[in-house]
Amino acid sequence: MKEYGLIGFPLSHSFSQKYFTEKFRANAITDCRYELFELSNINLFPELIRSRPLLQGINVTIPYKQAIIPFLDDLETVAAGIGAVNVIKLANGKLKGFNSDYQGFMQSLQNFFPSTTQSQALVLGTGGAAKAVTAALQHLNINYKQVSRNPTVGQLSYEQLTAEELQQYLLIINTTPLGTYPQIDTAPPILYEALTDQHYLYDLVYNPAETIFLKNGKAAGAKIKNGYEMLVLQAEVAWQIWNS
Known part of the structure; x- marks a missing residue:
């Protein structure tokens, strides 16, 4: 066995x-x-x-x-x-x-976001999941800024995310656990009312399937995607690793 x-x-x-x-x-x-x-x-x-x-x-x-x-x-x-x-x-x-998070996220993002050389992303969070996400963005040549409650050099604070700032970043990725079951009433503190139908919101959270982050994005007309596909893809990569 x-x-x-x-x-x-x-x-x-x-x-x-x-x-x-x-x-x-x-x-x-x-x-x-x-x-x-x-x-x-x-x-x-x-x-x-x-x-x-x-x-x-x-x-x-x-x-x-x-x-x-x-x-x-x-x-x-x-x-x-x-x-x-x-x-x-x-x-x-x-x-x-x-x-395998890196590969799972990268494959899933490619299925969702039509990136160009001008694409810019906001990565909410700076933990281990964020590290996999930023590695994938680098591989895909998507420029990004990380957002943190306690920003270091080169990062943004949530307070700095003005409506004007949000227009520059059409891809917003939540790598924080905010919104995860059972704390489903939480969400990253961004100006959701400033989002448009040009935005793409990707949440690494998969439970619930539609977090407040995604619900708010959808209400503003943004395209949304949760982390379920990423999990499936990273699990298959893990299985390949174990059997290689």
Whole structure:
């Protein structure tokens, strides 16, 4: 039996477990199972590895995509550049980190946003998910600015996002957890009334399917997309990594 699983905290809802369990069932893969490993502290990770000798691959979610890196033996080049890991492959007693969020987001964005050389994006948030998103934008040659509650050099604050500023950035990507179940009444504090039918709003959140961020964008005429397709695509990339 091959074992796969997800680490994070909390893990009250998991796309990955449902997705892979259904994938195994649909494809008659009977020698694999997918488990949830809720770790209240990342320092519990080595014990998890010792106690689960059948583990072949692990997905990593909030809040450990960056904290996991010191526990790994090797990093794929892209994951090292991003500084965040969401896939671990276990082979020959070694743990190697990868980032499939980057590929999943990039493929999903290409299905949604018709980018040009003039395209500019706002990335709301600066965490591990934002790092994967900005790496994908760089790869696609889309200029971007990051927005933070505590901006550093080169970043914008939410207070700086005037109506005029928002007209320059037709692609707005939410990488923050704001709006995620069960805190569904939250949303990034931008001037939604300044959005137009020229804007594209992409939310990495997938539960609920339509966050307040997306609802407000749709009300203004913007095109909207949630993170479900990205999750499916990154899961398939993870499966390819584990079986390569």
